[in-house]
Amino acid sequence: MSDLPIAAVDRLIRKAGAERVSEEAASELSQILSDVAIDISKQAIELARHAKRKTVTGEDIKLATKTMQ
Amino acid sequence: MSDLPIAAVDRLIRKAGAERVSEEAASELSQILSDVAIDISKQAIELARHAKRKTVTGEDIKLATKTMQ
Numbered sequence: 001m002s003d004l005p006i007a008a009v010d011r012l013i014r015k016a017g018a019e020r021v022s023e024e025a026a027s028e029l030s031q032i033l034s035d036v037a038i039d040i041s042k043q044a045i046e047l048a049r050h051a052k053r054k055t056v057t058g059e060d061i062k063l064a065t066k067t068m069q
Numbered sequence: 070m071s072d073l074p075i076a077a078v079d080r081l082i083r084k085a086g087a088e089r090v091s092e093e094a095a096s097e098l099s100q101i102l103s104d105v106a107i108d109i110s111k112q113a114i115e116l117a118r119h120a121k122r123k124t125v126t127g128e129d130i131k132l133a134t135k136t137m138q
Contacts, residue, residue, distance in 0.1 A: 003084070004077050004102075012072055012103060013125060016110030018117075024127030029109060032134055033073075033102045034081060040098060041085030048087075056082060058093030065101055 004030045004037075040064050073099045073106075109133050 010026040041056070043064035048056045079095040110125070112133035117125045 003081055004073055008073050008077075009106060012106040013110040013113070015072070016107045016114060018110060018114050018125045020124040022124055022126045025113070025125045025130050028127040028130040029106060032109070032130070033106055036105055037078060037081040037098060037102055038085045040101070041082040041087060044082070044094070045085060045087050055089040055091055056087045056094045057091045058097040061094050061097040061101070 003034045006030055009033065040068060043068060072103045075099055078102065109137060112137055 006023070006026045009030040010021050013021045013026060013029065040061060041064075044056050044060035047060045047063055048054070051060075075092070075095045078099040079090050082090045082095060082098065109130060110133075113125050113129035116129045116132055117123070120129075
């Protein structure tokens with residue numbers, strides 16, 4: 001099951017310039033984005049722990065994304 | 070403005086194991102995921118055009134993601 005709303009993802013694909021979008025396309029991208037979100041979040045959680053915090057912050061997310069590229 | 074619901078992104082960060090999540094963290098990740106979605110979608114649209122289709126399919130999304138890694 002995907003955790004990001006298919007309709008919102010469909011809108012993003014159209015925003016990128018798509019004329020038509022299959023349901024599978026939106027569903028597939030939703031799943032990929034969820035996987036990316038989990039990967040970034042796990043890294044961000046580790047960074048928060050490293051800084052002795054229990055709250056994951058925007059800075060943790062930013063740094064996690066940077067270190068994963 | 071972010072195009073993916075903050076609440077859904079917050080749930081993903083918690084699913085990854087976070088105890089507490091700041092509002093900025095969910096907002097930041099939502100923006101990052103939107104950017105990733107647009108990048109993948111643009112590549113997928115190019116692949117669909119290359120195959121002389123107007124509809125972006127799940128296979129376009131899969132191949133776009135693969136070629137971008």
